[in-house]
Every structure is written in structure tokens, then in C-alpha cells.
Amino acid sequence: MAADNTHSAPANPxxxxxxxxxxxxxxxxxxxxxxxxxIFVLAGALGVLRMPDFFTRMHAxxxxxxxxxxxxxxxxxxxxGFSQMTLKLLLVAFFLxxxxxxxxxxxxxxxxxxxxxxxxxxxxxxELSEIEGKTPxxxxx
Amino acid sequence: MVRYxxxxxxxxxxxWLTLSFYFEPLIxxxxxxxxxxxxxxxxxxxxxxxxxxxxxxxxxTIGYFGWLFLEVVKANFAVVxxxxxxxxxxxxTLLTVPTPQKTDIGKTMFANSITLTPGTVSMDIDDDxxxxxxxxxxxxxxxxxxxxxxxxxxxxxxxSS
Amino acid sequence: xxxxxxxAGGPATISPPTLIIDIALMAMLVVVxxxxxxxRSLFAIVMLxxxxxxxxxAWFVTLDAVDVAFTEAAVGAGISTxxxxxxxxLTDRQSAPVGAKKSLGPLLVCVLAGAAMFYAIPDMxxxxxxxxxxxxxxxxxxxxxxxxxVEIPNIVTAVLASYRGYDTMxxxxxxxMAGLGVLLLLGLNGNAGFWQAKVQGxxxxxxxxxxxRILTSTEDKPETEPPAPDEAAPPKPKPKRKPAAxxxxxxxxxxxKKTxxxxxxxKKTxxxxxxx
Amino acid sequence: xxxxxxxxxxxxxLIPLIVVYGLYVHFHGDFGPxxxxxxxxxxxxxxxLYALIFGIDACKVAVPPSWIRIGMTVGVMLFAGTGxxxxxxxxxxxxxDVLKYDPDHPAGQHLGIICVELGVLxxxxxxxxxxxxxxxxxxxxxxxxxx
Numbered sequence: 001m002a003a004d005n006t007h008s009a010p011a012n013p014x015x016x017x018x019x020x021x022x023x024x025x026x027x028x029x030x031x032x033x034x035x036x037x038x039i040f041v042l043a044g045a046l047g048v049l050r051m052p053d054f055f056t057r058m059h060a061x062x063x064x065x066x067x068x069x070x071x072x073x074x075x076x077x078x079x080x081g082f083s084q085m086t087l088k089l090l091l092v093a094f095f096l097x098x099x100x101x102x103x104x105x106x107x108x109x110x111x112x113x114x115x116x117x118x119x120x121x122x123x124x125x126x127e128l129s130e131i132e133g134k135t136p137x138x139x140x141x
Numbered sequence: 142m143v144r145y146x147x148x149x150x151x152x153x154x155x156x157w158l159t160l161s162f163y164f165e166p167l168i169x170x171x172x173x174x175x176x177x178x179x180x181x182x183x184x185x186x187x188x189x190x191x192x193x194x195x196x197x198x199x200x201x202t203i204g205y206f207g208w209l210f211l212e213v214v215k216a217n218f219a220v221v222x223x224x225x226x227x228x229x230x231x232x233x234t235l236l237t238v239p240t241p242q243k244t245d246i247g248k249t250m251f252a253n254s255i256t257l258t259p260g261t262v263s264m265d266i267d268d269d270x271x272x273x274x275x276x277x278x279x280x281x282x283x284x285x286x287x288x289x290x291x292x293x294x295x296x297x298x299x300x301s302s
Numbered sequence: 303x304x305x306x307x308x309x310a311g312g313p314a315t316i317s318p319p320t321l322i323i324d325i326a327l328m329a330m331l332v333v334v335x336x337x338x339x340x341x342r343s344l345f346a347i348v349m350l351x352x353x354x355x356x357x358x359x360a361w362f363v364t365l366d367a368v369d370v371a372f373t374e375a376a377v378g379a380g381i382s383t384x385x386x387x388x389x390x391x392l393t394d395r396q397s398a399p400v401g402a403k404k405s406l407g408p409l410l411v412c413v414l415a416g417a418a419m420f421y422a423i424p425d426m427x428x429x430x431x432x433x434x435x436x437x438x439x440x441x442x443x444x445x446x447x448x449x450x451x452v453e454i455p456n457i458v459t460a461v462l463a464s465y466r467g468y469d470t471m472x473x474x475x476x477x478x479m480a481g482l483g484v485l486l487l488l489g490l491n492g493n494a495g496f497w498q499a500k501v502q503g504x505x506x507x508x509x510x511x512x513x514x515r516i517l518t519s520t521e522d523k524p525e526t527e528p529p530a531p532d533e534a535a536p537p538k539p540k541p542k543r544k545p546a547a548x549x550x551x552x553x554x555x556x557x558x559k560k561t562x563x564x565x566x567x568x569k570k571t572x573x574x575x576x577x578x
Numbered sequence: 579x580x581x582x583x584x585x586x587x588x589x590x591x592l593i594p595l596i597v598v599y600g601l602y603v604h605f606h607g608d609f610g611p612x613x614x615x616x617x618x619x620x621x622x623x624x625x626x627l628y629a630l631i632f633g634i635d636a637c638k639v640a641v642p643p644s645w646i647r648i649g650m651t652v653g654v655m656l657f658a659g660t661g662x663x664x665x666x667x668x669x670x671x672x673x674x675d676v677l678k679y680d681p682d683h684p685a686g687q688h689l690g691i692i693c694v695e696l697g698v699l700x701x702x703x704x705x706x707x708x709x710x711x712x713x714x715x716x717x718x719x720x721x722x723x724x725x
Contacts, residue, residue: 040217047224055262056233059276060224063259067217070210084162091159095595097206101256101263102588108264108274118233118274125229153598160602168605175601179594186593186628186640193590249587266583368611372603376619381706384626388713452687454608462613463691467672470694471657474701478654481705488712490643 030078037071053119065100145194150180152196192246198297205296220259234281239270242294251293327361342397348386355379369458589631596624614695618702625707634714646708653701660693
């Protein structure tokens with residue numbers, strides 16, 4: 001993993017353990033990527049729950065499988081290092097980049113063609129006090 | 142058609158070797174047989190054309206995907222912010238974006254890029270352009286899509302008007 | 303909750319993260335199963351079955367049963383969804399409601415079976431226990447023998463194709479029989495027998511069922527044709543299936559849906575491909 | 579221009595990749611997860627994808643029903659025939675060792691497993707397509723206007 005940086009280690013006046021730095025850096029970067037991917041997935045899930053209608057929910061769901069999944073795959077690629085696994089993960093990421101927007105488009109198109117009207121115009125989440133009196137089917141989304 | 146078949150076979154062989162990583166003669170022979178089967182099936186399905194084999198534009202497409210990924214990351218924060226805000230101020234808007242691309246694959250690239258970018262989903266595509274559903278009103282400006290459309294067209298080696 | 307599982311499962315040989323993933327997946331499986339039972343829209347049920355299979359596959363991966371997970375993902379979440387949808391197209395989009403009284407018997411059976419399983423949980427060996435019967439019995443002998451007998455890294459394939467060849471042959475025959483049964487009942491072209499279906503109020507008889515029909519004209523689907531389809535075109539199995547009637551139909555391009563009344567006209571031009 | 583433009587271009591791009599992936603899964607069943615069952619389903623999925631995009635009639639031109647009918651039987655015959663061959667060569671049914679003798683390696687086992695898995699691949703792939711054809715052909719295609 002640290003092949004290209006090891007040879008420069010003796011030339012350095014201060015003896016920095018580049019191997020360990022690189023290893024820790026990679027581990028940190030991959031962890032950060034995976035965690036941020038997970039955060040995006042969580043935000044997407046929240047969005048699916050909170051959004052008012054089908055098409056806006058689709059945005060949240062689409063966010064999940066673009067950035068969430070891609071970040072997680074990037075993190076896994078960093079962990080795999082230079083190996084066949086990285087190539088395979090790259091292929092997975094590429095296919096995801098290609099197919100997930102297609103799936104989103106297909107679902108949106110099907111909903112549009114079957115006559116679902118998108119809810120347009122400004123929308124604000126209702127205040128908690130507004131929904132309290134109502135039954136769940138009326139108020140909460 | 143023969144040209145497409147040869148290119149497809151070569152790319153598929155590369156794909157097989159990437160997946161397999163066994164370089165024994167037997168396994169590679171199986172790989173060649175599989176590739177021939179796949180190309181033969183495509184031939185029978187009559188899909189051996191520039192849409193099935195768009196590998197001539199690989200380099201530009203890789204560059205475009207890099208640019209697109211940065212755009213996706215940038216656009217994501219607006220959507221995440223909109224989703225996580227307690228009052229969740231959104232204003233869904235519909236707009237039609239013209240498609241300057243000539244080929245279908247360029248149009249596909251453009252529409253998929255719009256869908257990939259968070260906050261905009263391409264809902265329908267016809268002669269007029271792409272019907273886009275935008276989550277926020279400030280995302281619904283057709284001028285914002287011009288650069289993406291040009292790049293998407295360029296990535297599949299066509300000059301956009 | 304965790305301590306309960308640990309107590310039930312024996313010594314704490316499982317690492318907690320895997321256990322948490324297991325529990326989460328099982329909980330989601332239960333939720334999806336309840337949704338499937340409660341739902342009456344068949345379309346949604348088919349989709350949820352795909353979800354169920356996919357989560358099963360994820361769970362099998364955490365149990366290190368990769369081959370099973372792969373099969374489940376490919377068959378359960380992949381092709382069976384399509385087959386179910388195509389079967390659903392022939393029947394209905396909604397299932398008929400079942401009365402509460404009719405569900406009592408199945409409910410009783412489910413509750414009893416579930417209770418029996420919970421009763422049996424303490425006797426289960428812990429996951430990955432080296433002393434469990436699965437790891438000490440004849441299974442281990444195969445695991446060690448396969449290394450020299452078959453010399454294949456994947457033990458599953460060795461057992462499946464070599465040690466249990468009979469079993470796998472019977473499995474293949476079962477799949478073959480399933481296909482054969484469908485073909486005998488419906489026919490590959492979907493018009494064998496005197497079967498009759500009501501698709502969204504439209505009657506489909508064996509006479510009016512659609513036959514194999516070649517793409518009649520280029521303006522019908524201009525995008526689907528390769529640039530030069532006819533030079534070195536693949537051998538068309540039924541070359542003389544470009545009837546005048548079909549051409550006229552395509553040229554006229556009726557905006558209304560193809561009604562069943564038009565089908566008999568096209569019928570005598572149908573090919574030999576029909577299973578008869 | 580039809581409204582399935584995006585679906586069409588992406589599916590066309592994916593079909594050869596799916597087929598090669600399925601066969602990769604098949605031929606690497608010895609080394610990792612995979613084998614005839616999974617591979618057959620994946621290859622069938624490519625054909626089904628084509629049928630979903632271009633219509634089942636075009637698909638029947640590309641993959642004629644007669645192939646399907648033959649492929650089903652050929653698969654089972656390949657599987658059982660391997661057993662019969664071992665039988666005729668003097669071994670027991672499915673005793674692959676008599677297929678090819680090699681003092682160092684169980685070469686006969688490899689050969690037998692390859693034949694048997696091919697049989698499974700043929701049967702599973704064609705049966706899946708057959709069931710899809712049988713169900714899918716019963717209703718008329720939904721035209722683009724109604725879609």
C-alpha cells in the first residue's frame with residue numbers, strides 16, 4: 001500500500017514513520033468517507049419520511065443511492081488498496097452511476113405517465129401544533 | 142457492424158479479465174467462449190450499434206464523470222440542508238430543459254446527469270427537451286443546465302450547438 | 303435484549319456488531335413479512351417479495367453463506383420478481399379480501415409453530431460453535447476430504463456437483479419439470495390450449511391471443527433498428543411473416559389500443575412458432 | 579422519439595455486460611460463489627431485459643422459442659449424460675474419476691463438474707426464459723399510447 005512513499009523515508013531529516021502515517025491516513029479517510037456516506041443515506045431516509053409527495057420523496061431516495069452509496073464504495077476502495085478488489089469496486093461504482101439515475105427516471109416517468117400530478121409551489125412542513133389535533137392520516141407526512 | 146462486434150468483443154474480454162484475474166489457459170478460453178456467446182447474442186438481438194458499443198468515447202466520458210461527481214457533491218448539500226431543516230422549505234418546480242445533443246446516447250447522458258444531480262430529476266424526455274422536476278425553485282433555471290448539457294454532449298464526442 | 307440473545311444462544315462467541323446487523327435484518331424481515339400479509343395490492347406484494355429476498359441475501363452474507371446469498375439475490379430478488387409480474391399481468395392487481403374467520407386456522411398453526419421454535423432456541427448450539435454437531439459430524443469429513451478428492455477451492459461446488467451429484471441432477475430435473483409444466487399448460491407462445499383469461503375486462507381466448515409477430519415496419523420503432531439491419535441480417539427464423547394485413551395495421555398506426563377484434567385478421571398469417 | 583429513450587440506451591449498453599457477468603459467475607463457480615444456477619438466472623435476466631425494452635416479439639426473433647425448447651432438454655441430457663458416460667466407462671453413476679485419469683490431480687472430477695454445471699446452466703437459463711415467454715405472450719403488448 002505504501003510502496004511509493006517508503007523509499008523517501010531515510011532521506012527525511014526528521015524520522016517520520018511514513019508507513020504508519022499513510023496507513024492511518026488511509027484508515028481515517030476511508031472511515032470518514034464511509035461515515036459521510038452513511039450520513040447521506042440517513043438524510044435520504046429522513047427525506048423519504050418527511051417529503052410531502054411522491055416526486056419530492058424521489059429526490060431524497062435518489063440522493064441515497066448516488067452519493068451515499070458512492071461514498072461508501074470510495075471508502076471501501078481506499079481500504080482495499082491496489083488490488084483486484086478495487087477494480088471490482090470501481091466497476092460497481094460505475095454501474096451504480098449508470099443504473100441508479102435510470103431507475104429513478106423510470107419510476108418518475110411511470111408515475112407521471114400513470115397520471116400522478118406533482119405537487120408544485122412552495123411548501124413548508126406543518127408546525128407540530130398544527131397537526132396535534134388531527135388524526136395521523138390527515139396531518140403528518 | 143463488424144467493427145462494433147470487434148470492439149465489443151475486446152472490451153468484454155477486458156471486462157472478463159478484470160472480473161476473473163485468473164490467467165490460466167482454460168479459464169481464459171472459457172472467457173473467450175463467453176465473450177463470443179455474448180457478442181453472438183447481441184448480434185441476434187440486432188443491438189450491435191453505436192449505442193451498445195459506446196466505448197470509443199471512454200476517455201472523455203471518464204473525465205466527464207469526474208466533473209459530474211464534483212457537481213453532485215456540491216448540489217447534495219443544498220438538498221441535505223432542505224431535508225434536515227425543521228420547517229423544510231421546498232418549492233417543487235417543473236421546467237423543460239432543451240436538449241442540444243444530437244444522438245440518443247448524448248441525450249441519455251444529459252438526462253442521467255440531471256437525475257444524478259440531487260434536487261433535479263428528469264421525468265420525461267421528448268422532442269421538446271427534458272421535463273425536469275426540481276426540488277427547489279432556485280435550481281429550476283434552464284441556464285444552469287447549459288454547461289452540463291455541453292459537457293455531456295462533448296463527452297460522447299459530439300459538438301453541441 | 304442483547305443479554306437475552308446471548309443467554310439463549312449460549313456463550314458469547316458472536317461479535318456484537320454482527321449480532322446487531324443480524325437482529326436488524328431479522329427485524330426488517332419480520333416487518334416486511336407483516337407488510338406482505340397485510341397488503342392487498344399484488345403489485346406491491348411482488349415488490350416487497352423482492353425486498354424480502356434481498357434482505358435474506360444480506361443476512362445470508364453475514365452468516366457466511368455466500369453461495370446461498372447469491373442464489374437468493376439472483377433468483378428471489380431478480381428474476382422471480384419479473385416472472386411474478388408477468389404472471390400478475392394475467393390475473394389481477396388486487397387480491398380478494400379474506401375474512402377473519404378463515405384466517406384463524408393458519409394463525410393458530412403459525413402461533414404454535416412459532417412457540418415451538420422459541421421453545422427449541424435454548425437447545426441450539428451457538429453460532430460458530432466448534433463443538434456443534436454441524437462442525438463435528440460427517441460434514442467436516444467432507445470438508446477435509448474435498449481438498450484432496452476434488453481439488454476445488456469452493457467446497458460448495460464440490461459438494462453440490464460431485465458428492466451430491468444425484469441430488470443436483472434431481473434439482474435440475476425439477477426445474478425442467480417446472481418449465482415443462484408451464485409450457486404444457488400455456489405454450490411458449492402463450493396460445494396453446496383453450497385457456498381464457500380476463501385481463502382488465504378484456505377477454506383473451508386462445509384464438510385472439512397475440513401471436514409471434516415480427517417488427518413490421520421501420521417507422522414503427524425507428525430507434526430500435528440498427529443502422530443497416532438488412533445487410534448481413536441474422537437468419538430470420540420466420541422470414542415470411544410480413545403480411546399485408548400487419549403492414550396496413552402498422553401504417554395506419556391506430557392510436558386506440560389494439561382491440562381483440564383485430565387479432566383474428568392477423569391470425570392466419572401467424573407463424574409456425576406457435577406451440578400446437 | 580419514444581419515451582423509453584433512456585431505458586433503451588442504458589439497457590442496450592448493459593445487456594452484453596450482464597451476459598458476460600453471468601458466464602463469469604458460471605465459470606468461476608469452482609473458485610468462488612457462483613455456479614450454474616445463479617449464472618443461468620443472470621443470463622436469462624439479460625434476455626428478459628431485452629424483452630422488456632424491445633417487446634417480447636422482437637425477443638422471440640432474437641431467441642427463438644425452438645432454442646428454448648431444445649435448450650431445456652439439452653441441459654438435463656448433459657447432466658444425466660455425464661452420469662451415463664461414467665457408467666459406460668466402467669464407473670458408478672456420477673463417478674467422475676473415470677472420465678480422465680491423472681495420477682496427480684483429480685482431473686476427472688474437474689471435467690465432470692464442468693459438464694454437469696453446463697447442464698444446469700442450460701436448463702435454468704432456458705426454463706426461466708420459457709416461463710417468461712409463456713406468461714408474457716398471453717397478453718397483448720401495451721402500446722406506447724396506453725403506457
